[in-house]
Every structure is written in C-alpha cells, then in structure tokens.
Amino acid sequence: MDEIYSKVVCRENQLNDLFNLFGDDNEPLPCSIFISGSMATGKTLCLQTVLNYLSYKHVFVDCIECYSSKIMFENILSALNDEDEDVKCENFMDFINCLNRLQNNYEPIVIVFDRVERLRNMDQNLLPVLLKLREFCKLNICTILVTHLIFENFNFKFGVREPIKLYFPNYNKEELFRIIFLYQKSFVQHLLNHFDIEDETTELIEKPELFANFLNAFLSVFYRPCRDLIELKHMARLNFIKYCEPIIKGEIQSNDLTKLWRHISPILKTSLELLYLRISDMRQFKPSPGKENSESLYAKEFCLEKTLKDELSSTKTFAQSFELPYFAKYLLIAAYLASYNPPKEDKRLFMKNHGKQRKQMRQIKAKAKINEKLSTQLGPKVFTLDRLLAIFYAILEDKIGLTSNLLAQIATLVELKLIAGSKEIDLDTAKYKCIVGYDFISAIAQTVGFNIRKYLYDFI
Amino acid sequence: MESTVSVSKGVFLFPNGFQNSKTLSKKKTNLLFCKLFQEECWYLTYRKNWEAIKTKLNELNQRSYSVLLNDIVNYIKQFYGSEEAFMLEGIIPSATLLTGVSQPDHVSQFDALINIIKDEISPHVAIVNSQDSLSLKHIVENMVWQLIGNDLKNDEECDVLSTKHKLKKSQCTMKTLKTWYHSKYTNESTNKKKKSISTKTLVIVIPDFESFNCHLLQDFVMIISSYISSLPIVLVFGVATSVSALHKSFPYEVSSKLLIKVFHSHSSAVYMNQVLEDIFLTHTVPFHLSGKAFELLTDVFLFYDFSVKGLVQSIKYCMMDHFYGDNTKVLCCKREDLEEAILNLSPNDLESIRQLKSFRPYLEKQDCRTKISLFEDDQYFRDALYKELMKLHDYLYSFYLCVKLLSTLIKDIPNNLLGKTVREVYTKCATECITDTPSFKECMQLLSFQSQIKIVDTITGALKLLNSHLQSVSPIKPLQATPKKNNNNTDKVFAHRELGESFAKTVRVHLMTFLRQLENANTEASISTAMDTDTNDNVENVPGSRYKLKEKLLKATRVEKIQSEFEMIRCRFISYLEEMFAKGLQPPHTQTFHEIMFFSDISNVKKHIVGAPRGALHTALSDPAHYLQCSCCRLPSPESVAGTLPDVCLAYKLHRECGKHINLYDWLQAFAAVVKPGENDEQRHHDPIIQSRFTRAVAELQFLGFIKSSKRKTDHVMRLTW
Incomplete structure (x- = not known):
C-alpha cells in the first residue's frame, strides 16, 4: 500500500475510498461508481493503480472514440475475451448475451468509461443500462463512469439507479509542488540531453534544492492563471532549461537565489503569454545537418519565434500579416459595417443626399443611455446578401461588375471563418454575420486606406 | 417489347445495352474531338507551346516548394527518430x-x-x-x-x-x-531484432x-x-x-x-510574380500577352482571388482563344521552327496574314515593286515574312531584356512611379511607348540624383541580370572576347539586326564601361577638360551611336559650368539609358506582324474569365435577342415590351416596374395586356392559356430566384432583387 501512496501522491483519501469500495476478493463489487473531477486531477491514474494492484479484470474505454455503440461493445468484449478473435456485437442484447457467455466463476470485472459525458448524446437508454449492468447479467461486474462533469449534468429522462459518487478535488499549490517535484529526475535528464555539460555542473543541477527553488519561483507566477497539471508540467520543463542556462554557462552561482530569480522572472512572464498555445520551441531541435551553420539558423529561428509571439499577441499585426485580395478586404469591411450598423441608418451613412435628420430629444436621450453599450460592443447582427452587396458597392469607389469571382469571394470568406453563414449563395435565404473584431477590421481597413470610423454608426 | 414467360405480374428488367451505348458514345465524342483537332496544325502548335509552359511551371513549383517541404519532412523525421522520452x-x-x-x-x-x-x-x-x-x-x-x-x-x-x-x-x-x-x-522487429x-x-x-x-x-x-x-x-x-x-x-x-x-x-503574390517573371515574361515562350490582357489577368488575381492556378488557367484560356481555328498562328513558335512553319503555310493562310493590320505600315514603307511582289509572289512574301518574324523575335528578346533592366534600375527609386515589380513595368511598357511618358522621365531624373555607391550597385545588379540573360539563351563565352570582335561577328551574320542578342551585348559593354568609370570617378569637382580625354579613351572601346551621344553631352557640360567627374559620367549614363530604352522599349503593337505572337483580344476573353452570372441573366431576360439571335425579339429600346418576347422575359420586364410586393392579379393583367393587346380587358385574363403561360413564367422566375411567395399576403409575391 505504501508503494501506491508514494506513487500516487496527494490522493490518499480517494485511494482509500476506492479500496474500500472494491472490498475483498469474495465480496461483490458495487454496481456502479461515478467519479468526477476536473482535468488532470489523477482520476484515471488512481483507478489504474488500484485496479492493477488488485489485479481485477478491467477495461478502459475512451468514450470519444465510440462514435457508435457497436465499437464500444466490441472494444469491451475483445478486451474481456482472452482469446484473440473477432467479436461481433451489434446491439445491447448481443452485448449482454456475450457477457453472459463469458465463463468466469464470479470473478470481479470492472469496466471504466472515461469521458463518459460523450455518451449523453447517444441512445438515451445506454447510460441507465450501463449503470445497472449487473442486473442484466450474472457477473460480478462494476461500471465506473469517469467525467469532468457532475452527476446532475447527466439529465436522465427516467429514473436511474444512483451510482456511488466520488469527487476528485483540484490540487492546491503544495500538492502541485509535490507532484511536479516527482519529475525532477526526468527534467534534469531532459536538460542534460540538450546540453553537454561537465560533471561538476551536472552535480549542481541535479541537486534537488535547485529544482525546488525553481519550482517555487515557477509556481508563484503560474499558479494563478493555470491549475492544469499537464500544462504546468510542460511549461516547467521548458522554463527549467532557461533557469539552468546561466548556471551552465557559469554566469550565476547555483546558490545565488536572488540573482537566479531576477534572471528567470522576466522569462517566466513572457512564457506566460504562451501558456496553452503549445507552439513548439524551436531550440529543442538540433538544426539539420547540411544546412547553413547553426549560428545563423539559431538567430533566424529566434526571430521567427518572436514574430510569432507578436502575431499572437496583437490582432493588429495579425490582421496586417493577413493576406487577402483587394475586393475581399472590401467585402469583409462591408460585412462588418452591415453587422454593426442598424439597417435603418444605412441610408444616412452610405448615400450622399440623405436629407437632414431631425434630432429629437427622445433620440438623443436614448443614444446617451446606450452610450455605454455601443453596438460595436454588442456583437454582430445578421444581415442579408443584398445588404452586403449594396454596402460593398457604396463604399467602393471604382465601379466593377458583379462577377462570379466576387460572389466566390464571399464563399471564401465564409470558408476562412471570417464571416459566418451558409456557403451557398442563395438569393432569398442567405444570412450572414461578420465574426471579426473591431481591431481586426480597422487594421484591414487601414491596409486599403479606408476610414472605417466614418461609416460606423457608433462613432458619428 | 419482348414478352416474358412469367405468369406473375411484376416489373421485369430487359437489359438493352443502353448504358453501354451511352458510355460508348461519350468515348466516341471524346475521340472525335481529339481527332478533329489532331490534324489541324494550329492545334499542334498550341499543344507544343502549352506543354513547354507546363513543364516549366512544374519545375518552378518543385523549386519553390522544395525548401519548405524539406523543412517539414526533417521535422517529422526528427520526432520519432530521437526523442522518445519526450512523448x-x-x-x-x-x-x-x-x-x-x-x-x-x-x-x-x-x-x-x-x-x-x-x-x-x-x-x-x-x-x-x-x-x-x-x-x-x-x-x-x-x-x-x-x-x-x-x-x-x-x-x-x-x-x-x-x-x-x-x-x-x-x-x-x-x-x-x-x-x-x-x-x-x-x-517484424522481434523477428529481426536489429531492425527494431x-x-x-x-x-x-x-x-x-x-x-x-x-x-x-x-x-x-x-x-x-x-x-x-x-x-x-x-x-x-x-x-x-x-x-x-x-x-x-x-x-x-x-x-x-x-x-x-x-x-x-x-505569399501568393510573391509566387505569382515568380511564375510570371520566370515563365511568361520571357522571350523563350512564343506566346505573349499584350499589355491590356496582361493587366486584366493580374487584376483578376490581385483583386479577386489570389489564385495562381486560376491565373495560369486563364492564360491557358487566352492561348486557346489565340490559337483556335487559325492556321496563321502556327507561326507563333520557336525561332528554330519558324522556317518550316512558313513553308507549310497554304496560300489562303498567307492571304490572311496579308490582311493583318500591322502589315499595312510595313507595306507603306516599301517601294512599288516590292509591294506588288509581296502581294503576287507567295515565295517572296514568305521570305519577307521570315525576315520580319525574325526581327520580331529579336525585338522580343531585347524588349524583355529592357523591361527587366528597367525594373532593376528603378527598383530602389522612391515612390514607385512605374511600379516595383517586373510585371508592373511590363504592363506599362506594353501598353504605351514608355520613354515618352512623364513618369519615365521623372524616374530617369531621380536616377540621376543617386549617390555613387548606389548607382554602382544598381549597375552591377543590371549587369548580373544581363549576363544571366545572355547565358540562358546560348552558351556564349562571357566577356573574354573583346567587344569589338563580338560586334563584328554578329554584324556579319545579321547585317540587318539592330536588336536581339547583339543588342544585349552592346548594352552589356556599355554598362561595363560606365560601371568602371563610375567606380573610379572622382566626386570632387574637376575641370571638364581633364574629363574629356577620359571619355575619349573610353569611347574608343565602343562603336556606334556613342559619338552622337558625346556631342550631346559636351553640350550639356557647357551649360553646367562646374561638375564633378562623377556627376558628368552619371549624367552621360542617364542619357545613354534613355536612348537605349527608347530603342528597346518600343511597345509591341508598333511591330510588324505582332498579332501572331501577341494576344490582345481581351473583350472576348473577359466574358469568359470574369464571368458575370447575374449580368448575363439580366441581359438574357431583358434582351433575349442578344442570345437567341432571332428577328422577332428585336426591341427598339431595352425597356420596351412586345408580345413576341418569351413569356419569362415578359414577366421579368413587368416585374421590374413593381415595388417590393407584387400583386399577382395586377401582374397577370399587365401580362395579358401585352400578349393579347386587341381583346377586351375582362376576357383576356380569363383565357386559361394565358393564365397557364403566366403561371409558368412566374414559376420560372421563382426558380431563378427573382421572386418568392410570402405567407403574409397570399396573393402577393416578394421581389428579391433590385
């Protein structure tokens, strides 16, 4: 048991619960268990270690993969069958028959359904039946449902047998520290793989205190925005290399904590921007042989990474790097205008002789009232194709024909997910919505020299 | 119909080979098409040209993709090769x-x-x-x-x-x-443990x-x-x-x-420039696009779709249009094949060549006798044709060279008067005589303000281009041979040639001398007499028009009193450039027989390349005679209506006069009034024939998407277009 506790840290309560539930060999298993808890809280890990320890017969089923129930049944059956043969199982009845045909002297069987929330969209009787699977077959069988949702989110239409519920809470900071600390060896190994270091420095780096210091610094920055263990582990791996770089180069002593902190804190902050993005760090790959000398390649990659960061951080540069044909840009602008201007105001905005509008006290008041929630901030409205084309022709100076190429551009914009709507151009039903933001569109407008504020109702 | 022996009722299948015949006929038509064209020599030339372009395009694609693809492949390889632990x-x-x-x-x-x-x-x-x-x-x-x-x-x-x-x-x-x-x-890996x-x-x-x-x-x-x-x-x-x-x-x-x-x-714009510069804007491909056509195609690319494939396809379409059914276009081929092609022309073809527009100015230059023999004697005409086409090839060679030279020279000039890329310069050059335009003159002026280092740089760039250009054509030894000798040789062979390779070579020689002079030139002001001797030395290297030039320049020096040596030479260089470009950059439509190599019929092609479905629909419905070519549908003005029009057109025209909601009853009455103008108001719309015709027309309009029925008002339809 201690072995297990040392392997799966910070989950003692849950492990104990599981052991208690499964009981001894001769006792029957509970009918069904429901385990919930957010991502990376050790649900699957605990189950796996417990089941392996007890050496019960068990199957893990990932429900995402089961787009049809047939696949799920066949997966379970072929895992339970010892012989390697093709199992065919079309429906639930077959499944239960096959289960009954299994010859085992009431040995315990555990079926674990991972990401079980996926099964909600399938036959609505599937989950209830799985929950009381034991009542259908003469086996000592237990179904475990694993999900990140809570049980109330599974809206069952008719009564179900309530499973035993188990909750896995998130790790707190100390627990995260303890868990990541377990990987110290692999981190150091990873580091050593990338640099060739002399033995003395290796010893320095292998010291657990150094890693502990690093982790403290790391978690102080990253704990707030991110609790996901996998992501934290990934980021820690990347940053540990940078943390150790000055030590390897001999610039900073390994016990000079303040200096190390000063070195790492800006790095941590910049890498905070890359959290969850998983853009591959180029430096991990050795430059391929036969190319230019590694120095220049390194520089180029670094610069590339930098531009990438810029590109991600600001929509403006992103929009400018965006390459669209000239008319497509205008179409996009027209779509934006159509989405964010009320159709009533079109005449005033886009026609030269629109006549004067009488300002009524009421209107002014109304406008002042909604001043806080400008329509640019209220989200796009739906517009029709002819409105789009009318605005397009109104804002475009040169006269061009309505050609098939132009209409194809609308479809392209839809394809690129800049406009939402149907791809077919249909005269009466086509409805669109522009789904790019103001920053983006103003950058686009800038590239074609178009003053978008002039045509937005909000800014008049 | 065969009868069955079966007693029971049912549907029986009698295979009569219908399916077979259908596929067969399809194949046949395909073959027929091929056969039909196979014998035409214009088709053969077209195919040859297109194949040449295609192979070039493939090569280019391979070249441009290879770097990127190799990077990806290396990345993928690395992954499972080395770092198992990371995964x-x-x-x-x-x-x-x-x-x-x-x-x-x-x-x-x-x-x-x-x-x-x-x-x-x-x-x-x-x-x-x-x-x-x-x-x-x-x-x-x-x-x-x-x-x-x-x-x-x-x-x-x-x-x-x-x-x-x-x-x-x-x-x-x-x-x-x-x-x-x-x-x-x-x-496998357990069997052969080495290969794990x-x-x-x-x-x-x-x-x-x-x-x-x-x-x-x-x-x-x-x-x-x-x-x-x-x-x-x-x-x-x-x-x-x-x-x-x-x-x-x-x-x-x-x-x-x-x-x-x-x-x-x-980026696709870069890719397009590459494709155009390497493949279409060279003298090696005999098919050329005139300035307007070229502009149209690049505009379609830049404004609409950014698709290089589309661009290449439209060029292909232009080619097809150019060659289709016209035997004289056989002459649009490589220089080597020209002689044979001319020999194979029939008298009819020759006649149609004589009718080309650009032949006339050429004819007017000749004296009476040659005129007659050009018309009467096919053999003589063939010879003349050969000579002229050779000239045309030479012209093309130097034209593209000059376009490229010009674009390299003005690349760094501020505010891009002529455009940054080769294709922009080409469009300008091909549409008009560029040396007469103010923007060209301004460019030259700007060039003449450049500093010494910069101007040396640009000339070296231009020289590099020239050399590669010369090498790509024929394996001539670069420059070791004295320029004079070269010139003499070429003069002997092609006495009549002013353009072409010899042109390129003289340009190179001139540029070399300018480069040398500019490099050595003193930026400080010096007395002009010292410089005179200098120029004299150089001038002897190069024969030809330089003497005239020198006179002009001497005049120029007299006007401006004090100039540095460098400024002197720079000034000369610029005026030399002007002269050279004036010679090389004659627009293509001034050349004799340019119709054979240049495609300029854009109005025809535009309809096909830039399709306008709505426009076409509108013309078809409002003016059916445009497509039907019948005499009954001719209308005095596009707005007028007549009973002889097809029903859909009539309904379409009537519906254009209505507002957003159209009352069907009114519409029917108007329809009936046009179809049967003579009859009594009450009766004509009761006529079931008219009613059914009207219903059908309305249904067709709905199918075309012009109207739709609304639920709010059952006897009204909604108009969807404006």
Whole structure:
C-alpha cells in the first residue's frame, strides 16, 4: 500500500475510498461508481493503480472514440475475451448475451468509461443500462463512469439507479509542488540531453534544492492563471532549461537565489503569454545537418519565434500579416459595417443626399443611455446578401461588375471563418454575420486606406 | 417489347445495352474531338507551346516548394527518430503549414508534400479532406482506410499476402489500425531484432483546416492523443489564415495535446510574380500577352482571388482563344521552327496574314515593286515574312531584356512611379511607348540624383541580370572576347539586326564601361577638360551611336559650368539609358506582324474569365435577342415590351416596374395586356392559356430566384432583387 501512496501522491483519501469500495476478493463489487473531477486531477491514474494492484479484470474505454455503440461493445468484449478473435456485437442484447457467455466463476470485472459525458448524446437508454449492468447479467461486474462533469449534468429522462459518487478535488499549490517535484529526475535528464555539460555542473543541477527553488519561483507566477497539471508540467520543463542556462554557462552561482530569480522572472512572464498555445520551441531541435551553420539558423529561428509571439499577441499585426485580395478586404469591411450598423441608418451613412435628420430629444436621450453599450460592443447582427452587396458597392469607389469571382469571394470568406453563414449563395435565404473584431477590421481597413470610423454608426 | 414467360405480374428488367451505348458514345465524342483537332496544325502548335509552359511551371513549383517541404519532412523525421522520452504524455507532434488564402493552389503543394513524405519517411500517409468528413466516423474510417489500404496494395505488389481478407470500410476503427500496426511492425522487429527502430511514422495530413467542423477535429485529436503511446502519429495541418485559427477552434484541453510547429509558405503574390517573371515574361515562350490582357489577368488575381492556378488557367484560356481555328498562328513558335512553319503555310493562310493590320505600315514603307511582289509572289512574301518574324523575335528578346533592366534600375527609386515589380513595368511598357511618358522621365531624373555607391550597385545588379540573360539563351563565352570582335561577328551574320542578342551585348559593354568609370570617378569637382580625354579613351572601346551621344553631352557640360567627374559620367549614363530604352522599349503593337505572337483580344476573353452570372441573366431576360439571335425579339429600346418576347422575359420586364410586393392579379393583367393587346380587358385574363403561360413564367422566375411567395399576403409575391 505504501508503494501506491508514494506513487500516487496527494490522493490518499480517494485511494482509500476506492479500496474500500472494491472490498475483498469474495465480496461483490458495487454496481456502479461515478467519479468526477476536473482535468488532470489523477482520476484515471488512481483507478489504474488500484485496479492493477488488485489485479481485477478491467477495461478502459475512451468514450470519444465510440462514435457508435457497436465499437464500444466490441472494444469491451475483445478486451474481456482472452482469446484473440473477432467479436461481433451489434446491439445491447448481443452485448449482454456475450457477457453472459463469458465463463468466469464470479470473478470481479470492472469496466471504466472515461469521458463518459460523450455518451449523453447517444441512445438515451445506454447510460441507465450501463449503470445497472449487473442486473442484466450474472457477473460480478462494476461500471465506473469517469467525467469532468457532475452527476446532475447527466439529465436522465427516467429514473436511474444512483451510482456511488466520488469527487476528485483540484490540487492546491503544495500538492502541485509535490507532484511536479516527482519529475525532477526526468527534467534534469531532459536538460542534460540538450546540453553537454561537465560533471561538476551536472552535480549542481541535479541537486534537488535547485529544482525546488525553481519550482517555487515557477509556481508563484503560474499558479494563478493555470491549475492544469499537464500544462504546468510542460511549461516547467521548458522554463527549467532557461533557469539552468546561466548556471551552465557559469554566469550565476547555483546558490545565488536572488540573482537566479531576477534572471528567470522576466522569462517566466513572457512564457506566460504562451501558456496553452503549445507552439513548439524551436531550440529543442538540433538544426539539420547540411544546412547553413547553426549560428545563423539559431538567430533566424529566434526571430521567427518572436514574430510569432507578436502575431499572437496583437490582432493588429495579425490582421496586417493577413493576406487577402483587394475586393475581399472590401467585402469583409462591408460585412462588418452591415453587422454593426442598424439597417435603418444605412441610408444616412452610405448615400450622399440623405436629407437632414431631425434630432429629437427622445433620440438623443436614448443614444446617451446606450452610450455605454455601443453596438460595436454588442456583437454582430445578421444581415442579408443584398445588404452586403449594396454596402460593398457604396463604399467602393471604382465601379466593377458583379462577377462570379466576387460572389466566390464571399464563399471564401465564409470558408476562412471570417464571416459566418451558409456557403451557398442563395438569393432569398442567405444570412450572414461578420465574426471579426473591431481591431481586426480597422487594421484591414487601414491596409486599403479606408476610414472605417466614418461609416460606423457608433462613432458619428 | 419482348414478352416474358412469367405468369406473375411484376416489373421485369430487359437489359438493352443502353448504358453501354451511352458510355460508348461519350468515348466516341471524346475521340472525335481529339481527332478533329489532331490534324489541324494550329492545334499542334498550341499543344507544343502549352506543354513547354507546363513543364516549366512544374519545375518552378518543385523549386519553390522544395525548401519548405524539406523543412517539414526533417521535422517529422526528427520526432520519432530521437526523442522518445519526450512523448510521454499523449502529446501529438504536429506541423502547421500556413498556406495563404488561395485554396486552389494548395492542392499541388500538398500533393508534393505527400509524395515527399512517402519517399522519405514512411508509406503510411493519409490525407483527410473536409469534404468527405461529415462526422467523426467518416474521419476515422477514412484515415484508417487510407493508412491500411495503401499498405495492402503495396503488399499485393510484393506478393506478401499475409492479410488476405479485404477490409470493409465499416471495420476501419482505431482498434483495427492498432492491431494492424502492431502485427506489421512489432512482429517484424522481434523477428529481426536489429531492425527494431524501423517503425514507420503514420502521417495524417489535414489540408483545409478552416473548413472542418471544429468539434469533429477536436474529437479526432483527442482520439489520436489517446493512441499516441502505441502509434507514432504526426499531424500536418494546412491553415489558410494564421496560427490563431488553430487556437481559436481548439479549447485548451485539446490544444494541450498538440505540439505545434509553424511553417510559413510563400505569399501568393510573391509566387505569382515568380511564375510570371520566370515563365511568361520571357522571350523563350512564343506566346505573349499584350499589355491590356496582361493587366486584366493580374487584376483578376490581385483583386479577386489570389489564385495562381486560376491565373495560369486563364492564360491557358487566352492561348486557346489565340490559337483556335487559325492556321496563321502556327507561326507563333520557336525561332528554330519558324522556317518550316512558313513553308507549310497554304496560300489562303498567307492571304490572311496579308490582311493583318500591322502589315499595312510595313507595306507603306516599301517601294512599288516590292509591294506588288509581296502581294503576287507567295515565295517572296514568305521570305519577307521570315525576315520580319525574325526581327520580331529579336525585338522580343531585347524588349524583355529592357523591361527587366528597367525594373532593376528603378527598383530602389522612391515612390514607385512605374511600379516595383517586373510585371508592373511590363504592363506599362506594353501598353504605351514608355520613354515618352512623364513618369519615365521623372524616374530617369531621380536616377540621376543617386549617390555613387548606389548607382554602382544598381549597375552591377543590371549587369548580373544581363549576363544571366545572355547565358540562358546560348552558351556564349562571357566577356573574354573583346567587344569589338563580338560586334563584328554578329554584324556579319545579321547585317540587318539592330536588336536581339547583339543588342544585349552592346548594352552589356556599355554598362561595363560606365560601371568602371563610375567606380573610379572622382566626386570632387574637376575641370571638364581633364574629363574629356577620359571619355575619349573610353569611347574608343565602343562603336556606334556613342559619338552622337558625346556631342550631346559636351553640350550639356557647357551649360553646367562646374561638375564633378562623377556627376558628368552619371549624367552621360542617364542619357545613354534613355536612348537605349527608347530603342528597346518600343511597345509591341508598333511591330510588324505582332498579332501572331501577341494576344490582345481581351473583350472576348473577359466574358469568359470574369464571368458575370447575374449580368448575363439580366441581359438574357431583358434582351433575349442578344442570345437567341432571332428577328422577332428585336426591341427598339431595352425597356420596351412586345408580345413576341418569351413569356419569362415578359414577366421579368413587368416585374421590374413593381415595388417590393407584387400583386399577382395586377401582374397577370399587365401580362395579358401585352400578349393579347386587341381583346377586351375582362376576357383576356380569363383565357386559361394565358393564365397557364403566366403561371409558368412566374414559376420560372421563382426558380431563378427573382421572386418568392410570402405567407403574409397570399396573393402577393416578394421581389428579391433590385
């Protein structure tokens, strides 16, 4: 048991619960268990270690993969069958028959359904039946449902047998520290793989205190925005290399904590921007042989990474790097205008002789009232194709024909997910919505020299 | 009809070979088409030209893709070669290729990528398109099918029929993939223990990321990540917009399963310039586009679609239009084939050449006798034609050279008066006589303000271009031979030639001397007499028009009193350039027989390349005579109506006069009044024939999308167009 506790840290309560539930060999298993808890809280890990320890017969089923129930049944059956043969199982009845045909002297069987929330969209009787699977077959069988949702989110239409519920809470900071600390060896190994270091420095780096210091610094920055263990582990791996770089180069002593902190804190902050993005760090790959000398390649990659960061951080540069044909840009602008201007105001905005509008006290008041929630901030409205084309022709100076190429551009914009709507151009039903933001569109407008504020109702 | 022996009632199938005959006839027509054209010599020339362009295009594609593709391939290779330890946590390595917005061009790029992967990494490549992935089931089945299916094919070729049973598509699940993979590789590796590393990567290419339903892709990624520990899979995404599209459509629990590396491909504008400069704007391809046509095509590219493939296809269309049914276009061929082509021309063809517009100015220059013999004597005309076409080829050679030279010279000049790229300069040069335009003069003026270093740089650039140009044509020894000798030789052979290769060579010589002078020139002001001797020395190297030039320059020096040596030479250089370009950059339409090589009929092609479906529909409905070519539908003005028009057109015209809602009864009455003008108001719309005609016309308009019925007012229809 201690072995297990040392392997799966910070989950003692849950492990104990599981052991208690499964009981001894001769006792029957509970009918069904429901385990919930957010991502990376050790649900699957605990189950796996417990089941392996007890050496019960068990199957893990990932429900995402089961787009049809047939696949799920066949997966379970072929895992339970010892012989390697093709199992065919079309429906639930077959499944239960096959289960009954299994010859085992009431040995315990555990079926674990991972990401079980996926099964909600399938036959609505599937989950209830799985929950009381034991009542259908003469086996000592237990179904475990694993999900990140809570049980109330599974809206069952008719009564179900309530499973035993188990909750896995998130790790707190100390627990995260303890868990990541377990990987110290692999981190150091990873580091050593990338640099060739002399033995003395290796010893320095292998010291657990150094890693502990690093982790403290790391978690102080990253704990707030991110609790996901996998992501934290990934980021820690990347940053540990940078943390150790000055030590390897001999610039900073390994016990000079303040200096190390000063070195790492800006790095941590910049890498905070890359959290969850998983853009591959180029430096991990050795430059391929036969190319230019590694120095220049390194520089180029670094610069590339930098531009990438810029590109991600600001929509403006992103929009400018965006390459669209000239008319497509205008179409996009027209779509934006159509989405964010009320159709009533079109005449005033886009026609030269629109006549004067009488300002009524009421209107002014109304406008002042909604001043806080400008329509640019209220989200796009739906517009029709002819409105789009009318605005397009109104804002475009040169006269061009309505050609098939132009209409194809609308479809392209839809394809690129800049406009939402149907791809077919249909005269009466086509409805669109522009789904790019103001920053983006103003950058686009800038590239074609178009003053978008002039045509937005909000800014008049 | 045969009868059956069966007593029972039922439907019986009598195969009468209908299907067969249909496919047969299809084949026949195809063959007929080929045969019909096969004998025409214009078709042969067209084919030859097009093949030449195609091979060049392929080469270019290969060159431009290769760097990028190699990077990707190396990346994929590295992954499963070295770092096994890194892959612990179900992270899928993935390459993201930012391709740019023009989707049609990507197909060839991804094809090339897949071929390279197949050759260098592993035979297991699957390409998952968005069109055939409606659900997760489709994606997985499709992928597994491709991965296993390709392999089965290979196996059969190698006669290793271990997996004899044919896979059904519904059996293709991740499980089958896993078992298949393990039976294939782990077994082998246990048998031959040395080859344990030979496990092959599975590469899955997703070329059009944006058009996928993102939920499907999320699930797909999750599935793969759960198998990554047992299967080495690499994903390749083709993203048209930018990396953030990837992050937008994946929540973090999915994107945390990916390790993304980004690759940028060329922007399509760069690619287009490359294609145009390397393939179409050279003298090596005999088919040329006139300035206007060229402008149209590039505009379509820049304004509408950014698709290089589309551009090439429209050029192909222009070519077809150029060659179609016209035997005289046989002459649009390489210089070497010209003589034979002229010999094969029939008298009729010669006659049609004589009627070319550009022949007239040429004719007017000749004296009476030659005129007569040009018309009467076919042989004489052939000779003249040959000479003129040779001249035309020479002209083309120097024209493109000058265009390129000009574009290199003015590349660094501020505010781009003539355009930055070769194609822009070309459009300008081909439409008008560029040396007369004010912008050209301004450019030259700006050039004359450049500093010494800069001007030396530009000249070296121009020289490099010249040399490569000369080398690409014929293996002439570069410059060792004295310029004089060269000139003499060429003069002997082509006494009449002013342009062409000899032109290029003289230009080179001149540029060389200018370069040398400019490099050595003193920037300080010096007395002009000293310089005079200097110039004299140089001038002797080069024969020809330089003497005139020198006189002009001497005049110029007299006007400006004190000039540095450098400024002197620079000034001379500029005026030399002006003279040279004036000679080389005559617009193509001034040349004799330019119609043979240049395509200029844009108005005809424009309709086909830039289709306007709504416009066409409108003309068809408002002026049916335009398409029907019948006399009954001729209208005095496009607005007027007549009873002889087809019913749809009539209904269309009447509905254009209405507002947003159209009362059907009024419409019918108006319709009836036009169709049967003579009769009594009350009766005519009771006529069932008129009613049915009207109903049909309305139904047709609804089908075309001009109106739709509304539920609010049942006797009204809504108008949808304005």
